[in-house]
Amino acid sequence: MDRERMINLIGEIIPEKKRILTDKADLYSYSYDASFGVYVPDVVVQPKETEEVAKIMKLANQYEIPVYPRGQGTSLSGGPLPVKGGIVLDLSRWDQKLEIDAEDMVAVVSPGVITGHINAKAMEKGLIYPPDPSSSNVATIGGNLAENAGGPRGLKYGVTKDYVIGLEVVTPEGEVIRTGGRTVKNVTGYDLTKLIVGSEGTLGIITEAILRLYPKPAASQTLMALFDDLIASGRAISKVLSSGILPAKMELMDQASIQAVEAYQPLGLPTDVEALLLIELDGHPKAIADEMLKVQEVCKEVGAREVKVATTDAEAKELWKARKLVSPAIVRMKPTKISEDATVPRSKIPEMFQRLKEIREKYKVDLVVFGHAGDGNLHPNIIADKRDHEEMKRVELAVQEIFEAAIELGGTLSGEHGIGTMKAPFMEMELGKVGLDMMKRIKESWDPKNILNPGKIFPEPGQRLVLTDE
């Protein structure tokens, strides 16, 4: 349809003109996310009411215009990229509602609320919202819901989906539905709530969410352990978990990550160790004091070179600094970071490390590994320069082999970043033809004209991995 006409029709829906962006510069700033590819939309709309979203979806259906919902654009898999042009729905301005109901132990939020703000406000009432993706101070809850974001606390507390009990959703055809509610238990019909969370904005636009909150743990404590041998660090993880202790976080950094951090901002970490583990316990202070002794014992038993326990909050923060510096440190090495989240069963972590080492050598790529080792969700990151086409070809092959390795070891393409455009070509490898078809049937039955976030999750014929912006 004619772009002018589209903008006029949208103008009849959205009363304030400043919430309709049409300038080239504005459109360009909605053309990318934190993954790869640049796709300029025809128009950007900033809705602030459910009714506006519903009307835009009806309009889009009538004229078959693709619609791309978007939060803050921190996606690592291309979730919000407007790959077929059309309308971007920028939901990040819709952050008016953030209610904490301490008695029902829920938060009710609008889609544009920053995730970290939910936890901060819950804490004021002695509660927590556990999911803590590393982007939580920037990303919106709407984006987290679309992608089912994870984070370090996932080990003990689970991921975003585990906290969503109710949604208001605009369907791809522009109808408004409510799923679930304020009750923790609900088995009335199919679980649309958990189907929509993690569907990457392809099944509906979330306009409100009811999130479960938890009592705030009374205390927490952090330990850092250094290992000469990567395999020994894996044994430490298994042994802690099988001893009846469930830490809030168990994060790992490999030698390359440690070296990158020390080169970027020296913290005095030994660069000759093969692995560093950070373990955080939370709960009742007497319980975690006891459990911390046990964790120390286990680390020493399996041969840790050094074990440090933080005795104050400031010391704990200091220990976590190493982990927080990994991402800024590695992008100093080269400008392009390809952050993967292939996940394997816990017992396969040592084997996955071996496979990653082989891939690093085979394709001569700069590969560092860190992440949520306690739940098998590693983050192999390749550092490259996207202007170097020859290097990027090697990176593409390496990434493909990382996916294959994860699946061969009984794992999955994605533990928390989502499929988007990036991993769509590999879906059939994990799910098989029929598995993928069963997903597609749901999409087609809800969005027969393929209006909502088309080009995501489901591979287009002949689609392959591309890690360039062209």
Add this chain to the structure above:
Amino acid sequence: MDRERMINLIGEIIPEKKRILTDKADLYSYSYDASFGVYVPDVVVQPKETEEVAKIMKLANQYEIPVYPRGQGTSLSGGPLPVKGGIVLDLSRWDQKLEIDAEDMVAVVSPGVITGHINAKAMEKGLIYPPDPSSSNVATIGGNLAENAGGPRGLKYGVTKDYVIGLEVVTPEGEVIRTGGRTVKNVTGYDLTKLIVGSEGTLGIITEAILRLYPKPAASQTLMALFDDLIASGRAISKVLSSGILPAKMELMDQASIQAVEAYQPLGLPTDVEALLLIELDGHPKAIADEMLKVQEVCKEVGAREVKVATTDAEAKELWKARKLVSPAIVRMKPTKISEDATVPRSKIPEMFQRLKEIREKYKVDLVVFGHAGDGNLHPNIIADKRDHEEMKRVELAVQEIFEAAIELGGTLSGEHGIGTMKAPFMEMELGKVGLDMMKRIKESWDPKNILNPGKIFPEPGQRLVLTDE
């Protein structure tokens, strides 16, 4: 199709004749469950392999024969009832696989395994499978998965769905798919695992499940508190939860339940109290000792008449006896028990109690209330005699009003029993036309001929609540 021919064709799929039941007496024993209604199937098949299930579904599609999967038939909502005749698939004999993998912290099970056996075997390795529906020593995991069963431990640990990370499923058209896997995190495409769990056997037949296990808590402790005032018991629940303590269980019995138990088997409980609370804490022994002091304090603060803490396991068992005796006690009063599970937001429990009291008086029904008060999942049970048609009419009206009250208070028709045949007529009241239609689209896209468990969840035109067996 001709019944003889159907049986012959099934005989070509199932090698052992004794796994195909055709006798009238056998068929009758598969005609009912723990809810209402008697429907005799044409044939009962006891498959023991995925391939057999797949072939039967293909056959059923070819000749448009309804297929009804079934576990031990403990459903309270009619899930396995063969309301349109056809084939019952009895999966309760398929209990060969029960593997505990301590390192990956998962159990891998075939559909006929008794739920309680999973937890027992996990405990041998220092792990637990938390979901504990009261039928867990009788019901199969397949039935629990189909219905997304709950239980008292749901307060702290969640329900069945929260523990399922992978499935093998035969689709309604007889294809075999695998969803999820052995990883705790997985965001590869739509979450078919959580869609199929709780879909009441209408979207697929689960032939294997991978269940997440947890470290076994080191200790547990039980408290009983008696309240002259029902509202005060509700305040105790809120205050405990907002003090940062998350008990494993918080069960409530109202005065009528206490009186029924004392009439059935005297335990020395005072029959003039309005409510009895049972609270179980689990975790580190030092932590729960501390927390138990706090819980006692809270109960006294809000005006409990008496608070008892069990100091030994035997004493704890004694305290739980009252709760366990409720069901056998009430069926002594009259033979027919209508067990509801309408669930409300935690803060609405006092209001729900008020509404239930009004309903009891309005329809002059024997209504007792007990259940999982900590998560708002009450079990209003009406005791009646189904041979008394006049009484059953009043019961039907009372049940309908219970559903209406729950929904008006922001709650749901069903917290853990499912919809089945019983609650189907009320679906639109909770979900609205569009909400129900979005569910139906999924069903139709997966099962275009409506072969798998037809007559469940979705209301038939003009369908109403019927609580008789005729």
